[in-house]
Amino acid sequence: MNNDLIGLIIGFLLTIFIYSYIWGDNPLYRLAVHILVGVSAAYAAVVVVDKLLLPFYRDLQDTPSDLALITGLVPLLLGLLLVLKRLPRLAWMGTGTMALLIGVGAAVSLMGALTGTLLPQITAVAHPNPLVNLVITLLTAVTLLTFTFSAKAKNNSEWKRPWWQQIGQGILMITFGALFASVLNTSFILLIERISYFAAQVTQLLS
Amino acid sequence: MIKRSIPVAIAVAVGLLTFIGLLLNLPQLSRLLLTWASFLAAVALLVGVLNLFGVHANRLLKGNGYSGVLALSMAAVFVLAITDWRGITTDGVSTVFNWVQFPLEAALSSLLAFLLLFAGAQLLRRQRNIGGVLFLLTALLVLLSTALATSRFIPGRLAETFGAVREVITTIFVTAGMRGILLGVALGTITLGIRLLVGVERPYNK
Numbered sequence A: 001m002n003n004d005l006i007g008l009i010i011g012f013l014l015t016i017f018i019y020s021y022i023w024g025d026n027p028l029y030r031l032a033v034h035i036l037v038g039v040s041a042a043y044a045a046v047v048v049v050d051k052l053l054l055p056f057y058r059d060l061q062d063t064p065s066d067l068a069l070i071t072g073l074v075p076l077l078l079g080l081l082l083v084l085k086r087l088p089r090l091a092w093m094g095t096g097t098m099a100l101l102i103g104v105g106a107a108v109s110l111m112g113a114l115t116g117t118l119l120p121q122i123t124a125v126a127h128p129n130p131l132v133n134l135v136i137t138l139l140t141a142v143t144l145l146t147f148t149f150s151a152k153a154k155n156n157s158e159w160k161r162p163w164w165q166q167i168g169q170g171i172l173m174i175t176f177g178a179l180f181a182s183v184l185n186t187s188f189i190l191l192i193e194r195i196s197y198f199a200a201q202v203t204q205l206l207s
Numbered sequence B: 001m002i003k004r005s006i007p008v009a010i011a012v013a014v015g016l017l018t019f020i021g022l023l024l025n026l027p028q029l030s031r032l033l034l035t036w037a038s039f040l041a042a043v044a045l046l047v048g049v050l051n052l053f054g055v056h057a058n059r060l061l062k063g064n065g066y067s068g069v070l071a072l073s074m075a076a077v078f079v080l081a082i083t084d085w086r087g088i089t090t091d092g093v094s095t096v097f098n099w100v101q102f103p104l105e106a107a108l109s110s111l112l113a114f115l116l117l118f119a120g121a122q123l124l125r126r127q128r129n130i131g132g133v134l135f136l137l138t139a140l141l142v143l144l145s146t147a148l149a150t151s152r153f154i155p156g157r158l159a160e161t162f163g164a165v166r167e168v169i170t171t172i173f174v175t176a177g178m179r180g181i182l183l184g185v186a187l188g189t190i191t192l193g194i195r196l197l198v199g200v201e202r203p204y205n206k
Helices: A003-023 A027-062 A066-086 A091-123 A130-145 A163-206 B002-023 B027-061 B065-086 B092-126 B130-150 B156-197
Strands: none
Touching (some): A003 A027, A027 A066, A027 B027, A027 B092, A066 B027, A091 B002, A091 B027, A091 B156, A130 A163, A163 B092, A163 B130, B002 B027, B065 B092
């Protein structure tokens, strides 16, 4: 039995295990999902060590200047403190590292939201027709106003969304409907691809 | 008190330095901090994966079979990675990826078709309001127009009409909806980012 056939059989069995979920939650599906979680977590760890931590260590070895040593030792020390988070008594020592991660993450996401989403979305022109653009702008504003969740409290009366929020909610439902259809299309394409892949492989083996 | 204030000072100082580095285009400053952060994020991921392994190995000892499968699959990948690095095996980890992870991920993604259909049917049962009707009509229209666009058995005019209606919906309503969602997410991110950078929000102290 050659390697390709072994791989094909394993892949086919695991695919069947996953598809068995169509008839409800069952041990085969759970088995496949646990294998997936285990393999993908371990794979992520291996990739991180291979592509990030080892090159970092090699860089440090290749450029043994004082500055490189200092800038390299700081994350190493902070990384060690982060490992201490697993020990309940010393867990507080890793808080500084978490703070650094969150600080950098906040700055990057703030910058990304400003320059990557907010400004391009405000300045982008969607359609050559100015009237259509005006309608899109108004509808965008109405959609944004839907995300306001505060309301005046009135005694003995049920709160009703204002009309502009109702329009915004309608636009959101239309958007979700279109997105739903696109995702459904994509997943059907994937399903057909999987079925045709296994059918082609089996046909090739039989011939 | 100090235990709580030092992390706040670190988050605010490092966050502001990174922001200034990115804003004023000071690559040496921002690159240094981003390298540190990516290294630390990698260490955090490793700690998390090892924690996952520890938890499921403990459950295996208590007789949980599924946890045993999870821990053993992790151990198998780790062993293959070590043998790959030592040169005992070649492409062991890639083989596991191609034989196990890829088919499982592809199968799960394609299973989404059935799950979405079930979810759509549930929505029809539970959400019988204007929003539900709009959602369903749009989804049906987009699906029909996609199917009709490539079908040879449907008159061309019908397919064109569906295509034109779809064009209006996607150009005006979906663009406005997506833009509204994206702007909402961006405004939320900016608010949270500023709160973190000025030290009002302190998730690391929890």
